[in-house]
Amino acid sequence: MKLLYFAWLKQKTGCAEEEVQPPAEVATVAELLSWLEGRGGGFAEALADRTAIRVAVNQEYARPGDPVKPGDEVALFPPVTGG
Incomplete structure (x- = not known):
């Protein structure tokens, strides 16, 4: 599973992206x-x-109960605001 971190999440975790293998x-x-x-x-x-x-899972917004699986791309980012 590929994880992508954006904005302050990238700063706090110390990485922009990583490959992980969560438990089953x-x-x-x-x-x-x-x-x-x-x-x-x-x-x-x-x-x-x-x-x-x-x-976002595979570039689609996801909710807490939505599934994730090996091979997915998961992006974590702060809420987007406009102006």
């Missing part, structure tokens, strides 16, 4: 975020407030 029981967006947060450090800090994070 990680099957939804929410479970993935919890697993990533459990890595500690900048990941825990970046993922502590889920209301400040948006997720």
Whole structure:
């Protein structure tokens, strides 16, 4: 699974992208975020407030209950605002 981090999520986690292999029981967006947060450090800090994070799976907006699987591209980014 390829993870992409944008804006302050990239700064807090210390990486722009990475390849991960979550455990088999990680099957939804929410479970993935919890697993990533459990890595500690900048990941825990970046993922502590889920209301400040948006997720896209394979370039489509995703909700917490949406599925994730090996081979997916998952992007994490702050809410987009316009002006």
